[in-house]
Amino acid sequence: MPQTRPPLGAVASYSFPKPQRVTVGGGTVVAIDVPGQRLVSLRLVHPHGGAVEPLDAMGVNVLTSEVLEDGPDGNSSLAPALERHGAEWMSRVNWDGFITGLDAPANRVNEAVRLFADAVRRPALNPDDVVRRREQLLERFWLEAATAGTLAMRSLGGQLFTGRYATPLGGGPVRLADITPETVASFHAESIASVAGTLVVVGDLDGIDLEELGKTVFGDAASVPERESSVPAPPPGELPRILIVDRPGSVQSALVIAHRAPSRSQVDLPRAEGISEVLGGMFTSRLNMELRERLGYTYGAGSRFDLRRDSGVFFMSTQVEADTTAHSVTSSLEQVAELRESGVTEEELTAVRESNTVGLPVSYSTARSLAGALVDMVVHDLPDDHVDRNRAGYERLTKESLDSAATEYLHPEEAVVVVVGDADRLRQPLTDTGIGPVEVRDPESLWS
The missing domain is CATH 3.30.830.10 (Metalloenzyme, LuxS/M16 peptidase-like)
Known part of the structure; x- marks a missing residue:
């Protein structure tokens, strides 16, 4: 039966x-x-x-x-x-x-x-x-x-x-x-x-x-010395702007749209990561639904924060066919603008809450995952109850708190767009977007 x-x-x-x-x-x-x-x-x-x-x-x-x-x-x-x-x-x-x-x-x-x-x-x-x-x-x-x-x-x-x-x-x-x-x-x-x-x-x-x-x-090793940190300066140049890393003949483009973010200690993690999930952190995110499901340009698009002790980065990324590169960039920026202007839906709010609370027993079910959480706490000087505080922060999220996170943490006007692809094919369409000045570099010259 x-x-x-x-x-x-x-x-x-x-x-x-x-x-x-x-x-x-x-x-x-x-x-x-x-x-x-x-x-x-x-x-x-x-x-x-x-x-x-x-x-x-x-x-x-x-x-x-x-x-x-x-x-x-x-x-x-x-x-x-x-x-x-x-x-x-x-x-x-x-x-x-x-x-x-x-x-x-x-x-x-x-x-x-x-x-x-x-x-x-x-x-x-x-x-x-x-x-x-x-x-x-x-x-x-x-x-x-x-x-x-x-x-x-x-x-x-x-x-x-x-x-x-x-x-x-x-x-x-x-x-x-x-x-x-x-x-x-x-x-x-x-x-x-x-x-x-x-x-x-x-x-x-x-x-x-x-x-x-x-x-x-x-053994007889000494205690950890105090670490000095200072916010690193940005390079000169107009923002927003576009860098093309030239790969002649490439039929696809990899693109990253990014801007600087505060350090980890300066960020309200549930609000910041919550708004990133709405934009590009879940399968049902705005970027994935637009670039993958509606336009059919990519197999997937995403976004996340990389938060460090003295600074941070927010970025969106995807890979698309070369001829859709410029539209993929403008469409991604349009999704950010719409999120900042109109805010999140109740469905998105519920998805963020549940994805960061319901699965915690599974997320921390192994010794390795628990050790990873402790390492994170040590590296970033977090309190022993950091995971519980973070969970409570997700449980307290409201539409208003996520809406304000969109304007506080997402800054497309400060973005740099990095595109890896065929410069001859991409330079004019990316220039025509009007986002900002376009520079072309050879990969071999980037770290010389």
Whole structure:
């Protein structure tokens, strides 16, 4: 006999687990106990992301992160050593943090963490490994930049910022090529090995001594120094404006429309991200319905905020056929103008509320996702109840609060439009839009 689906119950309000904190030497352990979760996620956070790199060593964070995978014995020795304990290494860098870590079975954490600590504090940093990793990153840069969407995003920084943000996080091909093994060793000694950081631990903590883990990982490293931040200046030039990154013969265009935004601490996150979702963050968003469903120009269009400690970026992006590029740009800007003028609908308000509250138990159902949330809190100095405050902010959203977010956070009059495509084919149609001056650049010249 066919079975009927059981009726849906009432949506339960989600509360993020309260972390415990243990100060150990110069560092802090932040942990969440999840009984029964036998895969423990451990993350070490250093506040030395790409934003604070000196301009003569751009990309040293990313290169150092890669070289750490070679382990204390060099030559890619770390992964096999961790695998003997069922553990997996991870390392990533963003503008505001240098994050290393591992996932390991709870009953093998102590052994794996000893290897982890050696890898982070006492890596081999063999010059041959550094050069090999650097050459791999350089090759990867151009392989990834062969994708038009990636090239468009990497071209964006120089249109919005001067200083470090004008060059991609990985340093760009020219700057990265100049980094020597000695530069990596110096950066590691000053910013990683000698700085304790914050250790995030999530999983079944029964039988795990957090203080001992902290001692193993931190050793005698010093506490995190105060980080100075200042808002980076914009480059000169008229706004709005258009940059064409030339790809002769391309039958498609990748386009990004972006403007500067406040830093994360200055933004009301539910309102800002809520209005971005209405515009381009959901399948039913304005951009997707216009460019994909009504005009048939693209498989998908979206928007989001990239919020950092000292500044931010808002951008819309899509890829379209070359002949529809100019109309795609003007149509996207028209969607922003209409949203600012008329505001959101009740259906859009409900969709934003539900998409950011109903699914939270699933979003934070694993040790990795909980650890990711804690890392975010550490990097951005957020309170332990940040997730709950954010959820409550989405629950309080009204049409009026989202309407005001559209005028507060969306500024098409300050936008730069980056288009990767055939300049000969695109220059005149984009000029005819009247958006602003049009410049054409060769990809090879962007980061020289």
